[in-house]
Structure formats: C-alpha cells, structure tokens
Amino acid sequence: MPGGSSDRLRGVLALVREKGGRITTTRRAIVAALLDADDHHVTAQLLAERVQVGNPDIHASTVYRTLDTLTELGVVEHTHLGHGATVYHLTDRRHQHLVCESCGAITEVPLAVFDPLVEVLRDSYAFRLRPEHVALSGVCANCAGSDLDRGAQDEQ
Amino acid sequence: MPGGSSDRLRGVLALVREKGGRITTTRRAIVAALLDADDHHVTAQLLAERVQVGNPDIHASTVYRTLDTLTELGVVEHTHLGHGATVYHLTDRRHQHLVCESCGAITEVPLAVFDPLVEVLRDSYAFRLRPEHVALSGVCANCAGSDLDRGAQDEQ
DNA sequence: ATAATTGCAAAGTCTTTGCAGTTTG
C-alpha cells in the first residue's frame, strides 16, 4: 500500500484549508474518524464517542459544530435515515442508502439507479431530487423471507 | 354534502374497534384532528397542540401513545421528513412527499411514479421499497429559480 | 370484572447555544 488512507486524510484536510477552514488537532481527529467510519454510516453521536476514545477531551458539541462547518465547506454531507438518525459522510463517497425497516440493515446503491426518477420528478413536478439526502425505506432480502406478515419490528 | 368528513371519522373509528382497539373520547378527538389535518402533514406535537385546543386535558404523551397504537392497528402511518420531523396520516391517503430543502414546501406525488424504481430495487437488490415511508429531498420549483448558487438555507 | 387506556411527572436522547478562553493563519 502506498500511504493508505492517510493520503485521503491529507487530501480532505487540504481541501478544508483551501476553503478557508482551519486545521486543528480536533478536526484532524474528527476527519480521521470520519474516514475510518466511511462505510459505516456514523451518527454525530457515535462519531463523538469514537473520537473521544483517543481524545477524551473533545466535546460532543464540538463534533456537532465541526460537522456543520465541514458541511458548509462542502467536505461532509449527511443523510437522514428513517428513524431520525442522521449519518455523515465525506462528500467523495456519494451513494444512496436503503434501510431495512425490519432489521435496520443498510444497503448502498449507486446514484445512477435514480436517474430515471430524477428525470420524472424534474419534468413532471419541477422538483430537483437530491436522492442521497434521505435514505429510502423498505424491507431487505433477508427479512422479506421471514417477515411476510406484519409490517416491521421496531420500526419508527 | 352528505355527512361530510364525519362519515370518514365513523369509518376510521369502526376500523379501530374492529381491530380490537377501544374507542374513547380522547381517541375520537385525535382521529378527528388527524382527519382535519389530513393534507397538512402533522407532527405528533402539532397534533397534540391542536387536540388540546378543544380538549385541554389530553396529554401529549397520550397522543404519542395513541399514534403508536393506531399505527399498530393499521389505521395510521407516518412519514419521516428530512429534517427529523415525523408526520402522521391516516392510511387511506397514501402518497409520497417531496420536501424542498430550501423552503420546506411539501409536494405530494402519487405512488405510481415510483413503480419503476420499486421494480429495479426489487430485481437488482432484493429490496422491497416502501416509498411513502420517507420523504424525498430536493429543491422545489420556486426555489430552483432563486437558489441556484448555494445548496440550501436552513437545511439540516 | 378485566384489560385497555389515560394523565401526570419524570427521565431520556439528540442537538443547539452562549460565553470565555485558546489556537491558527
């Protein structure tokens, strides 16, 4: 491996600075955690916990504020999963999420799948869909087998 | 007008009883408010406030619990709008919501529009999409005109 | 009667905010 994910870390931080943001120890830690969690759909809260493992004095409120700032800088994006949880990603990994109402499993889907829908909504409703911003809800393959009768388990 | 919406009220209440739920003054008031609000996408909180106008002693927690119960009975359904708000409907008015990230406007779309997507996700991902359960996010016609530069206003 | 439903108060979760002190560029 060349530099592993630390290349990507450097890249993201460079972008932050480039956009006028400052680089602090705290931010480095947060972005690193975000990078680690990249496939795992972290909430702000979870991210805070993880960051605090190595840096016990980074406050949760700072994580929230940092995520906001990074969002404004265009480096981070969030998606609302059904239940209310909001998960964060770096913007270079855009995709759509399918959340299973029954077991909570998350499936990633390339955005291209939504192109036809984007077109219909644009043409018929003058609405510019941003599919990644909200996760779609339904029942996954596993649960579809067992869960044929009732709607869901602990769905909210 | 024949019986106006009170026919529908009766119908819903009958369904509740039929499914084993009990009819109380409180429930009657809540269902009525839900019926009134039918097009307006009420949150549990807002619903509570409205119910309390005529029935000051109906507690918010009761509204939450009642919505849960009615959901289990299949009479009520909820949708997660992006920001985190959860809105409730009677199940006889199913449709999809488009929420504008910029102004918050809600557009209703017939579910049929999603049929092709439902098929793709079923065939390629073995995922049974339930499109109504989560509102889609994007930018509405009005805002698309003015809001060309930045992503959104108070988007969360 | 008895099981469901409700009011109330209290707690829980997630998130935001004000402020004063610290750090980055």
Added chain:
DNA sequence: CAAACTGCAAAGACTTTGCAATTAT
C-alpha cells in the same frame, strides 16, 4: 493580532416510560 475554533455547562426540542387512576367492553 484577529478571526476561527473549542470546552463547558446549560438549555431546548421531541419522545418515551412507570405508575396509579380511570374507562370501555
């Protein structure tokens, strides 16, 4: 140095829960 950033504590919005009293069937 000035502006950005952070820790901390406190508050805020929304929702859930335990319990005893009430009510529908």
